[in-house]
Amino acid sequence: MNSSAKPLPHKASLPASATDVSATPRVIVQVAFDVPLDRVFDYLAPRPLPAGVRVLAQFGPRKLVGVVVGQAAASPHQLRPLLAVLDELPPLPDDWLALTRFAARYYHYPLGQTLFTALPTALRNPPRRTLALPPVYALSEAGAAWQPPARAARQLALWARLRQGPLALDDEARALHPQAGKLLREWLAAGWLAQVTPAQAAMTVSPGPALTDEQREVVDGLSWAGFSATLLDGITGSGKTEVYLQWIAQALAAGRQALVLVPEINLTPQLEARFRARFPHTPTVCLHSNLADGARAQAWLAAWEGRARLVIGTRLAVFTPLPELGLIVVDEEHDGSFKQQDGLRYHARDLAVWRAQQAGAPVVLGSATPSLESVAAVQAGRYRHARLTRRASAAALPQIHLLDIRRQLLDEGLSAAAWQALADGLAAGETSLVFINRRGWAPVLACVDCGWLSSCPHCAARLVLHWHDRRLQCHHCGHHEAIPHACPSCGNPDLKPLGQGTQRIEAALRRQFPQARIARIDRDTVSRRDAWAEIDRQVRAGELDILVGTQMLAKGHDFPSLSRVVALNADGGLYSADFRAEERLFALLTQVAGRAGRGALPGQVWVQTQFPDHPLYLALREHDVAGFAQRLLEERASAGYPPAVFQALLRADAPELDTAMAFLREVRQYAACHGDVLSLGPAPASMARLAGRERAQLLLQAERRAPLHAALSALCSGLDDWARPFGSALRWSLDVDPQEL
Structure with a gap:
């Protein structure tokens, strides 16, 4: 970190890390709370408080943490005083507050709930202990000539790390020695160490592979003179990650911080490991849902304080405060997981662009x-x-074969050609991947006599057969039940699974290739983050022959020995009523195909389909990403779909569909007053019943953003009033730039 960065103060605290406010309050402050009300609340404070200060206040019968967002000159109401000022940390930074204000405004979501969505859980509640950053230690002049005894290997490892630069008493230090805190304090008392303000460790970069001419041109082409947005369009295996690393190194060398957003961090262990290997002494934190609340808060605070120079995280990490932000990278920017689907329905990619613009930094x-x-x-x-148009390893893109299965008898979902491809790969000692984007044994259990299908009692969805667990499970609401011994409708004991899932394909492969070493990768088998590291080790060590998995395998994995891919049941994406389904299917199949042939072995991909002449598959076979995108853009413009227009989706759910529909009809009558905004619906949602509630939606659309947001602002001011006659049974939500219809 630059020496100009200011450390967070570590203040003494009251019982709950707070300052007493018993003095006579004189100032009126506006406080935002984590409540579903689009307003702020006035309280009396003992002194002027800057925006961003966390406070404790009585809110009805509850004591809630709030955030000061401003001051008021006067109030017509009798006001309560604040209970405490939680000032163990400085006020939340202005640029962070600006980001949350923009998100609340753009997504038409209450400011208080937006603020508390962006805060770590440990900062959302009254503190049980003082939140303080760990102390940072560095070698003193006396310590430069000293070292622990030679027999104390772990002490030596801790000391060797201190020789590389300042070290905080955090997880890194404790990983080197379980009693790091005790040792560091002893060495401090002995004069071997000095406690310092957080500072950047000596910036060292491990050597990477030589750049190709194309990579070098892309790296040199990034402008660092203020804000710029760059789409890095690179084929699979073209070395995009290496380009990211080069840019991050430049940002770090300039004394700036870098933020890297990834779709799902527990699916990309190679990326995190590669970043840490390249920047071994750069303070790096990872922010994702697998972290405990305390660890997440400490990582968040380290980034805010400026000690963490590189932040890697999933979508919520876009809200991480970074005082010296110099670069944002959004990897796999097309991925749908960057869009939050409940609560504050933000898109992390879009917020990243806005944030980079505000910071005057490049975003990639x-x-x-x-x-x-x-x-x-x-x-x-x-x-x-x-653009990166060639693979960094000089390997060719995989050859894609379209297997026409319209007149073929499939064996456990695989054609004869697919079985032969896997057998050839096994004989050649190569690794193969069977891709089927459906976990479980089969999508549904059926009665061959009366046609009964296993259905979820709470959702408009089928119960998926999980044979190994002897249960039927809904992948939407989580409901599960035992597999019936006979048809619940007619009593027929002959129940059959329809279709294939990863479990069934795995079992079929084990029967066909009993000598093969097979691993299934889906959310049922990979529940621990370190499971990916073990799979990666096994593949690289040549201990696996065939991988069977879902889209989890399509993102960010680089297996040099993987040469063959067989994709099953891809056609399902062509049947969807969602206009984005074709775009998603093409991206998914391209990413899956891109796993093959990234090393010395040429890649071969077989895609089973009943529509081999479909434009999607023809573009996939030719690796024509640009042509496919252009065709879809023209179709979207002609049909009036995004990105040619802008949309918002008002959803409503209730125990009865008529209730949700009636509410949305009321809203549509008002929306019709806005001539520049088209209202479509209301209509039942694509999944009309979810978790026991009936769902409907109203689509609002405009050719320009401004009229749409003007209409949404007007609508939001009255939605609670329109909903009130329907009682508590009705719930509604607004989704700006929806990704699911």
């Missing part, structure tokens, strides 16, 4: 299959376009 959106929104931004001149 990387993908082998860019989203149509990003392609349209390039065509409109808002984003710069950087």
Whole structure:
């Protein structure tokens, strides 16, 4: 970190890390709470408080943590005083508050709930202990000539790390020695160490592979003079990650912080390991849902304080405070997991672009299959376009074979050609991947006599057969039940699974290839983050012959020995009523195919389909990402779909569908007053019943953002009033730029 960065103060605290406010309060402050009300609340404070200070206040019968967002000159109401000022940390930074204000405004979500969505859980509640950053230690002049006894190997490891630069008493130090805290304090008392303000460790970069000419041109082409948005459009295996690393090194060398957003961090262990290997002494934190609340808060605070120079995280990490932000990278920018689907329905990619613009820093959106929104931004001149058209290893893109299965008898879902491809790979000692984006044994259990299908009692969905667990499970609401011994409708004991899932394919492969070493990778088998590291080790050590998995295998994995991919049941994506389904299917199949042939072995991909002449499959076979995107953009413009237009989706759910529909009809009558906004619906949602509630939706659409948001602002001011006659049974939510219809 630059020496100019200011450390967070570590203040003494009251019982709950707070300052007493018993003095006569005189100042009126406006406080935002984590409540579903789009307003702030006035309280009396003992002194002027800057925006961003956390406070404790009585809110009805509850004591809640709030955030001061401003001051008021006067109030017509009798006001309560604050209970405490939680000032063990400084006020939340202005740029962070600006980001949350923008998110609340753009997504039409209460400011208080937006603020508390962006805060770590440990900062959302009254503190049980003082939140303070760990002390940081560095070698003193006397310590430069001293070291622990030679027999104390772990002490020596801790000391060797201190020789590389300042060290905080955090997880890194405790991993080197379980009693790191005790040792560091002893060495401090002996004069071997000095406690310092947090500072950047000596910036060292491990050597990486030589850049190709194309990579070098892309790296040199990034502008560091203020804000810029770049779409890094690179084929699978083209070395996008290496380009990211080069840019991150430049940002770190300039004394700046870097933020890297990834779709799902527990699916990309190679990426995290690669970053840590390249920057071994750069303080790095990872923010994701697997972290405990305390660990997440400490990582968040380290980034805010400026000690963490590199932050890697999933979508919520876009809200991490970074005082010296110099670069944002959004990897796999097309991925749907960057869109939050409940609560504050933000899109992390879009917020990353806004945040980079506010910080005057470059943002890079990387993908082998860019989203149509990003392609349209390039065509409109808002984003710069950087391209990587060749694989970094000089390997060719995999050859894609379309297997026409319309007149073929399938064996456990695989055609004869697919079985032969796997047998050939096994004989050659190569690793193969069987991709089927459906976990479980089979999508549904059926009665061959009366046609009964296993259905969820709470959702408009089928119960998936999980044979190994002897249960039927809903993958939407979580309901599960035992497999019936006979048909619940007619009593027939002959129940059959229909279709295939990963479990069934795995069992079929084990029967066909009993000598093969097979691993199944889906959310049922990979529940621990370190499970990916073990799979990666096994593949690289040549201990696995065939992988069977879902889309979890499509993201960010680089297995040099994997040469063959067989994709099953891909056609399902062509039947969806969602206009984005074709775009998603193409991206998924391109990413899956891109796992093959990344090393010395040529890649071969077999895609089973009943529509081999479909434009999607023809573009996939030719690796024509740009042509496919252009065709979809033209179709979207002609049909009036995003990104040619802008949308918002008002959803409603209730125990009865008529209740939700009636509410939305009321809203539509008002929305019709806005002539620039088209209202479509209301109509039942694509999954009309979920978790026991009936769902409907109203789509609002405009050719420009401004009229749409003006209409949404007007609507939001009255939605609670329109909902009130329907009682507590009705719930509604607004989704701006929806990704699921």
